[in-house]
Amino acid sequence: MKKWFVLTVVGADRPGIVAHLTAALYDGGCNLGEASMLRLGGNFTIMVMVQHQGTAHQLQQLVQPVAESLGLRVHVDVSQGGPHQHLEPDVIIRIAGADRTGIVARVTQLLASAGLNILNLESDVAGTVQQPLYIMHIEGQAVAGVAALESALQIIRRDGVDATLQRIDTVIG
Amino acid sequence: MAVRDILLYPNPQLKQVAQPVQHFDAALQAALTDLLDTMYACPGTVGIAAPQLAIDLRLVIVDASCARKPPDQPVHGRLVLVNPQIMEAHGEVLGREGCLSVPDYTGNVQRAEEITVVARDAEGDVQQYQFAGYEARIVQHELDHLDGILFLDRVVSRRTDLFPRKKYR
Numbered sequence: 001m002k003k004w005f006v007l008t009v010v011g012a013d014r015p016g017i018v019a020h021l022t023a024a025l026y027d028g029g030c031n032l033g034e035a036s037m038l039r040l041g042g043n044f045t046i047m048v049m050v051q052h053q054g055t056a057h058q059l060q061q062l063v064q065p066v067a068e069s070l071g072l073r074v075h076v077d078v079s080q081g082g083p084h085q086h087l088e089p090d091v092i093i094r095i096a097g098a099d100r101t102g103i104v105a106r107v108t109q110l111l112a113s114a115g116l117n118i119l120n121l122e123s124d125v126a127g128t129v130q131q132p133l134y135i136m137h138i139e140g141q142a143v144a145g146v147a148a149l150e151s152a153l154q155i156i157r158r159d160g161v162d163a164t165l166q167r168i169d170t171v172i173g
Numbered sequence: 174m175a176v177r178d179i180l181l182y183p184n185p186q187l188k189q190v191a192q193p194v195q196h197f198d199a200a201l202q203a204a205l206t207d208l209l210d211t212m213y214a215c216p217g218t219v220g221i222a223a224p225q226l227a228i229d230l231r232l233v234i235v236d237a238s239c240a241r242k243p244p245d246q247p248v249h250g251r252l253v254l255v256n257p258q259i260m261e262a263h264g265e266v267l268g269r270e271g272c273l274s275v276p277d278y279t280g281n282v283q284r285a286e287e288i289t290v291v292a293r294d295a296e297g298d299v300q301q302y303q304f305a306g307y308e309a310r311i312v313q314h315e316l317d318h319l320d321g322i323l324f325l326d327r328v329v330s331r332r333t334d335l336f337p338r339k340k341y342r
Contacts, residue, residue, distance in 0.1 A: 086277050090242075169242060169307050170269040170279055173220030173235070173314045 002051045004033065004079035005059055011072035013044040021046065024066040029053060033083045044072075049079060089119050089139035090168050091146065093153070097161035099125055099132035107136065107156055107163075114152035115144025139168070176214040177207050177226045179273045187274055188321040191224050191231045194255045197297035204228050205253060205295055215273060217241045220311045222318030225274050231256045233315035237308040244307045252302070257292035257316055259285075260301075268310050270324045280328030284313045 009021060018037055025032065033049030052059045056076045067074045093116075095107055104123065111118070120139040127133035142149050146167060153163040180187055194201060204223060212221040212234055219239050223232040232255050237248035264286030271279040287305045290312060294300050304312050314324060 084277050086279075088279060167242070168269045169240060169244065170271055171220070171307065171310050171314055172215075172218050172271045172273065173222070173311055 002031065002053050004082045005050045005052055005056055006077045006079050007046070007048050007050045007059065007063065008075040008077075009046040009048075009063070009067060009072050010043055011067075011070060013039050013042055014070065017044050017070055017072065018046070020066050020070060021063065021072075024063060025050060028059075028062040030059070030062075049083065051082075087117075087119055087141065088168075088170060089141060091116070091140060091142045091149065092166045092168055093136075093138040093140070093149070094164045094166075095134070095136040095138070095156070095161060097134060097159075099127070099134040103134050103161065104136065106159065107161070108138075110152040110155055111138070111140075111149060114148040115142060116149055116152075117141040117143050175207050176210045179211065179215075179225050180227055182272075182275045182323060182325065184274075186227055187224060187318070187323060189224065189229070190321050191222075191319045192229050193231050194293070197255075197293075197295070201230070201232070201255075202295070204230060204232060205234070208232070208234050209251075212236070213239075218273060220315040221273065222315045224318050224321075231319045233257065233312075233319065235308070235311045235315055237311055240307070246306050246308070248308045249302065249304075253295045254290065254292040254302075254312070254315075255294065255297070257290050257312075257319075259288050259313075259316065260291050261287075261289040263287045266306075266310075267329070268307070270310065270314055272314070272324055275323065275325060278325075280324065282310075282314075282324050282327045283329060284310045288312060290316075 022032065031051035033051065035048035037046045050059065056078055060074060060076045063074050118138055118140045123134065123136040125132050126135055149165055153165055156163045207226060208221050208223060211226060212218050219237050220233060220235040223230045234253055236251040237244050238250045262285035265283055266286045267281050267283055269279050270282045286309065288309045290302045290304060292300055
């Protein structure tokens with residue numbers, strides 16, 4: 001029976017990485033699940049669920065030749081789950097401010113203790129080299145309710161960081 | 174009266190333009206009953222369109238009061254919209270949508286904030302409605318089904334939709 005793995009691939013960005021890598025996986029009999037493929041700084045990063053007949057080591061060996069040819073590093077983990085395990089976020093939190101050390105730890109610790117289960121966090125460093133901005137976008141579940149998160153955001157705002165919360169009311173129709 | 178199977182994407186029938194309702198007869202009432210039964214059998218569902226049950230008619234039901242969390246604004250409750258048309262649309266707002274025909278997936282979709290809709294009711298009388306916010310989103314989602322459009326056709330990237338990566342002066 002085919003098992004699910006999480007394949008992580010990182011390296012200097014160049015055109016064709018996704019095409020070459022996924023072709024090698026397809027030719028090796030793999031099935032792909034959910035994936036996040038994005039550029040972080042000058043790196044191209046891939047995290048993808050891969051369903052494969054063999055062991056983690058065999059999957060690593062399958063990908064290694066194409067990864068080496070593109071100058072990419074590969075890591076394989078056995079997946080703890082499979083597809084169809086989505087959790088629906090009920091809040092979006094947006095954080096923005098002058099970049100400073102510790103901003104992610106400060107914000108996420110406060111939100112975690114206020115009952116936020118983070119499902120998706122994306123952040124960017126914008127602005128200029130001289131005046132960098134940190135922009136963070138968090139989707140999650142307000143396990144202890146929205147009011148607790150609002151209180152946490154008030155504390156975050158005292159640090160001079162903009163923090164807004166928006167409820168997600170999903171239309172199902 | 175029956176809870177019917179919901180067509181699932183990529184069933185090609187979901188991509189067809191539905192036909193206007195011509196007769197307000199027993200067949201239409203039967204279709205309505207099936208739509209209502211099926212919608213209320215799916216907890217948290219706030220709208221359904223006839224094409225989702227393979228009924229080739231321009232007919233939708235919306236009921237914002239069925240939302241898992243009560244909407245912030247007052248809503249109309251259950252409405253039957255036959256041959257609906259959007260006459261006016263104002264504003265744009267991003268919000269999250271899912272669909273009975275696309276299980277286990279939600280995405281962000283840009284919709285008008287406020288709309289004016291003219292439709293016939295179940296008896297064939299012409300009605301005009303104003304919708305805003307969450308309820309306006311439901312109506313636009315359902316009306317898209319009548320034109321063979323799914324929210325999948327309108328989903329914007331979760332990563333890039335809220336913060337423009339670059340500011341152009």
